[in-house]
Amino acid sequence: MAASNEHAFADYLRDSRTARAKADAAAFTLRQLARRVGIEPSYLSKIERGTQPPPGEGVIRRLAAELGEDPDVLLALAGKVSADLQAIIRARPQLFAQLLRELKKMPDHAVLRVAREVRDGKW
Amino acid sequence: MAASNEHAFADYLRDSRTARAKADAAAFTLRQLARRVGIEPSYLSKIERGTQPPPGEGVIRRLAAELGEDPDVLLALAGKVSADLQAIIRARPQLFAQLLRELKKMPDHAVLRVAREVRDGKW
């Protein structure tokens, strides 16, 4: 694998913001977004360029909310896993460890199918 | 549940070691275990009494190996989730986030059944 994903989170974030800026220019300047999220503009700037590593989960969640992105995807790009998902695993470590390692090999549609069947109360 | 302990990891670890010590006293002194795991005895002592927070994943894995414990369980007691499981989730965040949050409500036997069916190649 090439080192293509060095700034995966950074790039995704900047692209997402500039995309929103096309629609609503004034509301999605770096400074405005930083202000709504509650961080320093210079910090967001560095994050968007990958100068700084991705921020903490809280900031990522607020960014996702403002940008209409999926928090879990953004967290993943930041190399993190949502704290609530971790808690779910920790509650039954063996069960979920086994299941996840099994599903690792499976294609998307298989995982999706499992999820759907579970949701549809077939268990 | 009895007094759900603040020092769940600590107590579990100490109990596990002292249990092994009944069988093979010399091999499971605090110092011997610390030596095999590659940490300072005083550090292990503090960990076993909950004076210090649980160690990193590497140390926990080596402790589990020496004590014949399940690494995922030990990690869970330490408030952590195995790095490899996190990587599995990060590879397909939406899929696994949805599945896990769905399975959270389900009883053990249901999760187990899903895992078994997946393993048995019904997908």
Place this chain on the structure above:
DNA sequence: GGGACTGTGTAGTAAACACTACACATCAAG
């Protein structure tokens, strides 16, 4: 009663994490 063990107390450290504060250069608009 000196050695060789136990476990423990005190102190400190090095790196990573998650940010803030403020000054600066640039550019568009009035």
Place this chain on the structure above:
DNA sequence: CTTGATGTGTAGTGTTTACTACACAGTCCC
């Protein structure tokens, strides 16, 4: 031409994580 906004550079801070180093007291053995 200066005002007000944009993004960015430099510097620094408090906290957490993950440990090490070494000295110490008690116990068992002869």
